[in-house]
Amino acid sequence: xxxxxxxxxxxxxxxxxxxxxxxxxxxxxxxxxxxxxxxxxxxxxxxxxxxxxxxxxxxxxxxxxxxxxxxxxxxxxxxxxxxxxxxxxxxxxxxxxxxxxxxxxxxxxxxxxxxxxxxxxxxxxxxxxxxxxx
Numbered sequence: 182x183x184x185x186x187x188x189x190x191x192x193x194x195x196x197x198x199x200x201x202x203x204x205x206x207x208x209x210x211x212x213x214x215x216x217x218x219x220x221x222x223x224x225x226x227x228x229x230x231x232x233x234x235x236x237x238x239x240x241x242x243x244x245x246x247x248x249x250x251x252x253x254x255x256x257x258x259x260x261x262x263x264x265x266x267x268x269x270x271x272x273x274x275x276x277x278x279x280x281x282x283x284x285x286x287x288x289x290x291x292x293x294x295x296x297x298x299x300x301x302x303x304x305x306x307x308x309x310x311x312x313x314x315x
Contacts, residue, residue: 183262183263183264183314183315184219184222184223184262184263184313184314184315185260185261185262186215186218186219186222186260186261186262187215187218187258187259187260187261188214188215188218188258188259189256189257189258189259189280190211190256190257190259191254191255191256191257192251192252192253192254192255192256192257193253194253197252197253200250201252201253202250202251202252203250203251203252205245205247208245208247208277208287208289209243209245211257211259211277212243212245212259212261212275212289212291214259215259215260215261215275216238216261216273216291216293218261219261219262219263219273219314223313223314230310231298234307234309234310235297235298235299235304236295236296236297236298236304236307237295237296237297237298237301238293238294238295238296239293239294239295239296240291240292240293241270241292241293241294242290242291242292243289243290243291243292244289244290244291245287245288245289246287246288246289247286247287248284248285248286248287248288249279249284249285249286250286251277251279251286255279255280256279256280256281257277257278257279257280257286258277258278258279258280259275259276259277260275260276260277260278261273261274261275262274262314263314263315264290266306266311266315267306268305268306269294269295269303269304269305269306270292270293270294270295270303270306271292271293271295271306271310271315272290272291272292272293273290273291273292273293274288274289274290275287275288275289275290275291276288276289277289295307295310
């Protein structure tokens with residue numbers, strides 16, 4: 182079973198658009214924080230993976246399906262897990278739900294390529310990463 186990371190947030194006024202719901206671009210920030218938290222849960226961050234495994238993350242694809250609007254003061258739960266591990270890439274699945282509601286407000290998938298920290302060229306996903314998260 183893949184490792185599942187989650188965090189809660191409260192929708193803030195500056196995240197709203199003119200229609201009084203969370204602007205679609207804000208979700209990208211929430212997803213990024215979810216991936217960062219996934220690393221932090223196991224004692225890593227974006228810089229330490231360079232030191233530990235000699236790799237960097239390169240986001241190459243993001244897709245988001247919006248299902249229901251979140252509004253000011255809503256509490257949202259952002260969950261993140263590694264859905265698929267390829268040779269040099271991973272697919273990360275995210276789900277954002279209103280706390281207390283099982284239906285997703287949004288679902289997303291992000292493809293990340295592991296690149297060599299020195300050359301920037303794609304490199305195999307470290308075995309230890311796969312053991313920790315997949």
